[in-house]
Amino acid sequence: MEPDLGELAIETRELRKQYGRIVALTGLTMTVRRGEVFGFLGPNGAGKTTAVKLLLGLSRPTSGRGQVLGAPLGGVATRQRIGYLPELFRYQGWMTAREVLALHCELARLPRPSWPAEVAEALELVGLADRSNDRVETFSKGMQQRLGLGVALLGKPELVVLDEPTSALDPVGRQDVRGIIGELRSRGVTVFLNSHLLTEVERVCDRVAIVDRGGVVAELAMTDLVAEGGIRIRVTGPVDAKVIAGRFGPTRQDGEWLVVASIADAQVPALVAELVAAGGAVHAVVPEHRTLEDRFLALLGAAPAQVAAPAQVAAPVGGSADPGTLP
Amino acid sequence: MSRAALVIARLTLREALRRRLLWALLGLTVLLVVATGWLFGRAAELTPFEGGERQLILSQLLVMIAFMFSFVLTMTGAFAAAPAIGPEIENGLLLAVLARPVRRSDVLLGRWIGLALVLVGYALAAGYLEVAVVALTTGYAPADPLVAPPYLAAEALVLLTLSLAFSTRIAPVASGSIAVVGFGLAWMGGIAGGVGDYLHNDSLRTAGTVAHLILPSDTLWRGAMFGLEPPPDVLAAAGSQARIFTVSPFFAGTPPPPLWLAWCLAWVVATLAIGAFLFRRREL
Numbered sequence A: 001m002e003p004d005l006g007e008l009a010i011e012t013r014e015l016r017k018q019y020g021r022i023v024a025l026t027g028l029t030m031t032v033r034r035g036e037v038f039g040f041l042g043p044n045g046a047g048k049t050t051a052v053k054l055l056l057g058l059s060r061p062t063s064g065r066g067q068v069l070g071a072p073l074g075g076v077a078t079r080q081r082i083g084y085l086p087e088l089f090r091y092q093g094w095m096t097a098r099e100v101l102a103l104h105c106e107l108a109r110l111p112r113p114s115w116p117a118e119v120a121e122a123l124e125l126v127g128l129a130d131r132s133n134d135r136v137e138t139f140s141k142g143m144q145q146r147l148g149l150g151v152a153l154l155g156k157p158e159l160v161v162l163d164e165p166t167s168a169l170d171p172v173g174r175q176d177v178r179g180i181i182g183e184l185r186s187r188g189v190t191v192f193l194n195s196h197l198l199t200e201v202e203r204v205c206d207r208v209a210i211v212d213r214g215g216v217v218a219e220l221a222m223t224d225l226v227a228e229g230g231i232r233i234r235v236t237g238p239v240d241a242k243v244i245a246g247r248f249g250p251t252r253q254d255g256e257w258l259v260v261a262s263i264a265d266a267q268v269p270a271l272v273a274e275l276v277a278a279g280g281a282v283h284a285v286v287p288e289h290r291t292l293e294d295r296f297l298a299l300l301g302a303a304p305a306q307v308a309a310p311a312q313v314a315a316p317v318g319g320s321a322d323p324g325t326l327p
Numbered sequence B: 001m002s003r004a005a006l007v008i009a010r011l012t013l014r015e016a017l018r019r020r021l022l023w024a025l026l027g028l029t030v031l032l033v034v035a036t037g038w039l040f041g042r043a044a045e046l047t048p049f050e051g052g053e054r055q056l057i058l059s060q061l062l063v064m065i066a067f068m069f070s071f072v073l074t075m076t077g078a079f080a081a082a083p084a085i086g087p088e089i090e091n092g093l094l095l096a097v098l099a100r101p102v103r104r105s106d107v108l109l110g111r112w113i114g115l116a117l118v119l120v121g122y123a124l125a126a127g128y129l130e131v132a133v134v135a136l137t138t139g140y141a142p143a144d145p146l147v148a149p150p151y152l153a154a155e156a157l158v159l160l161t162l163s164l165a166f167s168t169r170i171a172p173v174a175s176g177s178i179a180v181v182g183f184g185l186a187w188m189g190g191i192a193g194g195v196g197d198y199l200h201n202d203s204l205r206t207a208g209t210v211a212h213l214i215l216p217s218d219t220l221w222r223g224a225m226f227g228l229e230p231p232p233d234v235l236a237a238a239g240s241q242a243r244i245f246t247v248s249p250f251f252a253g254t255p256p257p258p259l260w261l262a263w264c265l266a267w268v269v270a271t272l273a274i275g276a277f278l279f280r281r282r283e284l
């Protein structure tokens, strides 16, 4: 079922981008609905930033086509309705934060009377109000990224594209960004979020696309991910628990735990009853919440060290962040 | 011209002000004027010549100073323009700007307008001050004292344009150097052409013409020289004494023909267009 074009914020078909002999995107096909917070995930060099540059018309595709906010890629006028925080963010160091924001109001062709309010609101939102008259070159990296976020939010854009918006931010800043994204979602703004911070994406996104080597390897809604869970169960006693559990779903041993993947919630009591009937002692049943990280790693078939820094990925309770338990 | 180009032009001017480029230029101008005043004061006192000869000698001195000044102007233009685009692509500054409804050609044109205003303003102010100081200290004034500074400004503008066009693709040091070397080569080409004219040698003449076609800065320099020379009656009065000057590389007998001036204009427009083309094809 194809959503009609008016509902789509972004639609691309077989977008390909080649830099000389390097193919950055092999054929990107994806859709982002209006009002959605869309996560774009992938390992380093997967082509995320390249895709964003194509969407914004900062770079021209080698082949393929796409639309953003109903207009073909590369249109100059469309950019008036898009806010963008580049991965490599940098603003005029000799200007104050306030002046940079005013400059972008002007570049975005916002009506002049609205500038002071827009600037003040952006400063407030990103927490730079008390440094607004300092030159940007005196800012820390994180403060500059906050400024960039403020710039991206000027003029109530319909689409906000954030390329790793928290790369320089402290934990409080990251939380602020999550708050801002939530706020954008409640206003019906479409957000396109590039990231490899999986927990972050997990918390804010409605849908994600996972890209690898220049193409989408999976597109999934966050709700699917949660439903894909299973359980882990600890059983002792004279039973072959693995055989019994195997009738309910794919099963594997993990230390003294038995992991039963994709067992329906309603089936769990039946499984426990059978185990007990067979003489087993059931010590614990824990729902296994499947994390985006599991999915990510499974899809990319990579060891964790090669992908996003595992240190940044907090394992939720019951999750399996332990490399030894990867599916 | 689009509004975005004007916004970028204003941004460039503000940056020049804020980064004290304008103040540096102002300081240099004061220094230049004081030095010129002193030099010409001495020269006027010491020269044993009188009348037309004195005028000719002072005019030659003025042309030499102007040559040095044109070199300084050119360096200023070339090195102000050289880092105007490339480094801002590399450090990401232009990513945020170009994600707005702004074309790359707007950025290039805006940069050009902003830098050109600074350079032309500086050239005119310093140029006229020089002419005035020389007139005050020695009593020597060119036939039309208003002519030379605009030519000097235009000459530097040619090199600024070249450096800016290259700055879309190559490193600032390289593009600044190309402009400065180009300046030197064009000047030598102009001399070759002048010698060719005098000796009626076609290959030298052709070399001069080709140099003027490729990089028309020397055409404008000749205009500046012409604008600093004494009136024709002074030259005529100096009689055969003046002949030695007419073969000097620091002498222009005639102003640049209008067709060559039109070529200068066309060259600047074409170079900007090439710059825009190069910029458009560059990956951000």
Ligand SMILES: Nc1ncnc2c1ncn2[C@@H]1O[C@H](COP(=O)(O)OP(=O)(O)OP(=O)(O)O)[C@@H](O)[C@H]1O
Binding pocket: A019, A022, A023, A024, A042, A043, A044, A045, A046, A047, A048, A049, A050, A051, A087, A196, B283, B284
């Ligand atoms: N300007 C360029 N010239 C040449 N190759 C490029 C250029 N930009 C990107 N690439 C190549 O394209 C591929 C994709 O790069 P891209 O920046 O899109 O990755 P990414 O997914 O954003 O990575 P990261 O997570 O590190 O930001 C890489 O192999 C990169 O080397």
Ligand SMILES: [Mg+2]
Binding pocket: A048, A049, A050, A087
């Ligand atoms: Mg990237």
